[in-house]
Amino acid sequence: MNHIGKILPVEGYRVLFKGNLPVDYAKSLTHLYQPLIGIQAYSLYQTLMNELEFQHGSLVQTHHTIMNYMNLPLDDIYRARLKLEGIGLLKTYKNQIDEQISYIYELQSPFSPANFFTDEMLAQLLYHHIGENKFELLKEHYTQHEKREGANITASFSEVFKTFQPYLEGMEVAEDQHESVTDTAAIDFTWMEQMLKQRMIPANRVLTPANRKLISQMMTLYDLATYEVEKSVLWALTDENSLNRNEFKEACHDLFKNKHNQINIKLTEKEAHPINEPVSNPTTKEEQLIIELEKISPKQLLEDLSSGGQASAQDMKVIREVMTTQGLPSPVMNVLIHYVLLQSNMKLSRAYLEKIASHWSRANLKTAKEAMAFAKSEKDRYQKGKANKPNYKKPQSNEVVPEWFKERKKKKQQANSTQDNTDSQQEWEETATLLRKYSKKKNNHL
Incomplete structure (x- = not known):
C-alpha cells in the first residue's frame, strides 16, 4: 500500500498523554500488543512515549525527528501510526493554520497484561497470531491470582446499606473501563432483539452490555453478517436462556472457517482504495x-x-x-x-x-x-x-397502413421507453x- 505523501517531513507534531500507565505496561506492549501490530508500530509507541519529556511550552518538532530516531522512511512511520490508531493506542488530531500543518499525537494507555485478556477481540486475535500453546502460557502467567483459602463471608452493599437501587434482570457491570477497540454503538441490535422476542427468549438476559460488546467484537473480528451472528447466538444459548460466551466464540470461528476455507486470521492492512468502496465525493x-x-x-x-x-x-x-x-x-x-x-x-x-x-x-x-x-x-x-414480445392477439390485417402512421407509432414507442427509464431514474x-x-x-x- 502506498502511503507516500500522507504526511511530510517538515510537518510538525506534539505528543500528549492522558491517564496513567499500568506499572507493567512494557510487558503488555512487548508480549501482547507487539504480535498484533508489529515491531515498527511498537517502536513508534515507545518513541512517542519517550518524546513526552521534550514537550516544553509551544515547541513543535517536525517529523524529521521521528525519521531520525527510528531510521525509517516516513511512509513506514505513517503505516505504523495507522496500526496504533486502529488497535486503540493512539488518537491523532490535525491542525492547519494557513499553509502550516501540524499534528497532535495523543497516546492512549494500553491494557495491563491481566486486563488485556478481558477484551475478547484482542484476546482472540492474539490466540490466532501466536498459537494455542503460547497463548495459554501468557494467559496463565498474566492472569494468575493468589489462592484464597476459606469461605467468602464479605458483606454485600445491600446487606450493609439501604437505598433505592434500580435493577434490571440480567444486566452485567463491565469489569474494566478501558476504551474498547470496537464501538458497540455502531452495531444495530434491533434485529437480534426482534429475533429473540419471536422465539420467546428474554432479550435483556442475552443482550447484556458485556454480551453486546462481545457480539460486536466477534462480528468485527470474523467479518460476519447479521444473520451469521444470530445463528451463533442461538447455538450458544443455554437452557436458562443465557449466552455461553465460549461456545459463541467457537461458533463464530467455525462460521468464519467454513466461509473462508480455513484461512488464518491475522491483522492485515486494508487497501487504500477497495474496489467496492463507496464513492467518497459523490457527484450525482x-x-x-x-x-x-x-x-x-x-x-x-x-x-x-x-x-x-x-x-x-x-x-x-x-x-x-x-x-x-x-x-x-x-x-x-x-x-x-x-x-x-x-x-x-x-x-x-x-x-x-x-x-x-x-x-x-x-x-x-x-x-x-x-x-x-x-x-x-x-x-x-x-x-x-x-x-x-410478438403480439398474437390480433390477426394481420390486409389493409395498407401508411408509412407516416408506422413512423409515428414507432416514435411513440421509443418515447414511452425513454419515459420509463426517466421515471425510474427520477x-x-x-x-x-x-x-x-x-x-x-x-x-x-x-
Missing part, C-alpha cells in the same frame, strides 16, 4: 443514494421512507426473515427494500420480496452499488423483452433526496 444523486444505503440499517431505511414514522413489527419480521434466509448483506437488503417499494406502489409485498431476494442471493451481490446496478439491468432486460433520485432530508433531521436532533 445516485452516488449519494449508494452511500446512504451502505451506511443505514434496513429499519432506518423504512422509517426514513415513511417520513420518519416507526417501522411496523410486521414489516420488520418480513425483512428479517428474508434477510437471514437468503443471507443478504445489509446494503443489498436496503436496495432490495427500496426497489420493491418503488415497484409495488410503496407496499412491502413479502412474496415479491422473497422472489427477488432468492435471485439476488444467487447473484452473490455484496454492496449497494452492485445491487443497484443489477436491479437496473434486470428491469431494462424485462422491459426490452416485453417490447420485443424515483431513485427522489429517494436519495428523501433519505438525506431525514438523515439530516435526525442528526440535528442528536
Whole structure:
C-alpha cells in the first residue's frame, strides 16, 4: 500500500498523554500488543512515549525527528501510526493554520497484561497470531491470582446499606473501563432483539452490555453478517436462556472457517482504495443514494421512507426473515427494500420480496452499488423483452397502413421507453433526496 505523501517531513507534531500507565505496561506492549501490530508500530509507541519529556511550552518538532530516531522512511512511520490508531493506542488530531500543518499525537494507555485478556477481540486475535500453546502460557502467567483459602463471608452493599437501587434482570457491570477497540454503538441490535422476542427468549438476559460488546467484537473480528451472528447466538444459548460466551466464540470461528476455507486470521492492512468502496465525493444523486444505503440499517431505511414514522413489527419480521434466509448483506437488503417499494406502489409485498431476494442471493451481490446496478439491468432486460414480445392477439390485417402512421407509432414507442427509464431514474433520485432530508433531521436532533 502506498502511503507516500500522507504526511511530510517538515510537518510538525506534539505528543500528549492522558491517564496513567499500568506499572507493567512494557510487558503488555512487548508480549501482547507487539504480535498484533508489529515491531515498527511498537517502536513508534515507545518513541512517542519517550518524546513526552521534550514537550516544553509551544515547541513543535517536525517529523524529521521521528525519521531520525527510528531510521525509517516516513511512509513506514505513517503505516505504523495507522496500526496504533486502529488497535486503540493512539488518537491523532490535525491542525492547519494557513499553509502550516501540524499534528497532535495523543497516546492512549494500553491494557495491563491481566486486563488485556478481558477484551475478547484482542484476546482472540492474539490466540490466532501466536498459537494455542503460547497463548495459554501468557494467559496463565498474566492472569494468575493468589489462592484464597476459606469461605467468602464479605458483606454485600445491600446487606450493609439501604437505598433505592434500580435493577434490571440480567444486566452485567463491565469489569474494566478501558476504551474498547470496537464501538458497540455502531452495531444495530434491533434485529437480534426482534429475533429473540419471536422465539420467546428474554432479550435483556442475552443482550447484556458485556454480551453486546462481545457480539460486536466477534462480528468485527470474523467479518460476519447479521444473520451469521444470530445463528451463533442461538447455538450458544443455554437452557436458562443465557449466552455461553465460549461456545459463541467457537461458533463464530467455525462460521468464519467454513466461509473462508480455513484461512488464518491475522491483522492485515486494508487497501487504500477497495474496489467496492463507496464513492467518497459523490457527484450525482445516485452516488449519494449508494452511500446512504451502505451506511443505514434496513429499519432506518423504512422509517426514513415513511417520513420518519416507526417501522411496523410486521414489516420488520418480513425483512428479517428474508434477510437471514437468503443471507443478504445489509446494503443489498436496503436496495432490495427500496426497489420493491418503488415497484409495488410503496407496499412491502413479502412474496415479491422473497422472489427477488432468492435471485439476488444467487447473484452473490455484496454492496449497494452492485445491487443497484443489477436491479437496473434486470428491469431494462424485462422491459426490452416485453417490447420485443410478438403480439398474437390480433390477426394481420390486409389493409395498407401508411408509412407516416408506422413512423409515428414507432416514435411513440421509443418515447414511452425513454419515459420509463426517466421515471425510474427520477424515483431513485427522489429517494436519495428523501433519505438525506431525514438523515439530516435526525442528526440535528442528536
